[in-house]
Amino acid sequence: MSANSQLVTIKGTRDGLTLWLNDQCSYDSILQELEEKLSVNGVDDDQPMIRVTIQLGNRFLTDDQQDKLREIVREKQKLVVEKIESNVMTKDEALSWKENTEITPITKTVRSGQVVEIKGDLLLLGDVNPGGKVVASGNIFILGHLRGIAHAGASGNEGAVIAASYMKPNQLRIGSQISRAPDQDSDGLYIECGYVDEKNEAIRIAPLQEVMKQKPDLVSFERRMLNG
Incomplete structure (x- = not known):
């Protein structure tokens, strides 16, 4: 690494400041340059609170090391660390991500009083009868x-x-959103999809093809099925 390489790069964004930390040097070197740069780039007392995002790149830091970064930033008035982001996952984080992105296929009829609850996406080959309930952290x-x-x-x-x-x-729930039950006399819908309409902050039901245009990430479901 050349002597002129910057270990800490500070960039202003519309959301505050982003500190990009070089991931090819020692942690102690980062701390030293961070203290020096924040001292040079001081913040006036009359400015509002500035949110700071720290980008670690391909570097993993322990909780204590992250706390030290926050402490250095916090010493500068009007600066507060909102988040610290890294390209590196811990083993527990990787296992949690895998668990919450897997597809669980189940073949059964969910009868009244029964509850099926899984992490990740649920693919149910069967019916959910009135009074039955299915719950998933994903789709x-x-x-x-x-x-x-x-x-x-x-x-x-x-x-x-x-x-x-x-x-x-009987009811659809997505995250914290809840839809009302349909009228007793209303007909059901074939090949339909419920999703949260961000504009109106409510659950809508629309043809699956329409929903896929608005949520292209659903294509990953098909890819995971094919690759599974």
Whole structure:
């Protein structure tokens, strides 16, 4: 590494400041240059609080090391670390990510009083009868009749969707959003998908093809099925 290489690069964004830390040098060198740069680039007392994002690149830091970075930034008035991001995952984080992105296929009829709850995406080959309930931290895909309750994005993901071959649910839930039950006299819908309409902040039901145009990430479901 050349003597002129910058170990800490500070960039202003519309959301505050981003500190890019070189991931090819020692941690102690980063701390030293960070203290020097923040001292030179001081913040006036009359400026509002500035949010700081720290980008670690391909570097892993322990909780204590991250706390030290926050402490150095916090010593400068009006600066507060909002998040620290890294390209590196811990083993536990990787296992959690894998668990929450896997597809679990289940073949059964979910009857009244029964609850099926999984992490990741649920592919149910069967019906959800009135009074039955399916819950997933990811998406829910039902190759059958949905007449009970379905809760997708149960861990708070309002980008999840619920799709069913025939949809006339008691209730749909996506993240914290809840839809009302349809009128008793209303007909069910075939090959429909429930999702959160971000504009209106409510659950809508639309043809699956329309939803896929708005949520291209759903294509990854097909790829994972083919590669699984």
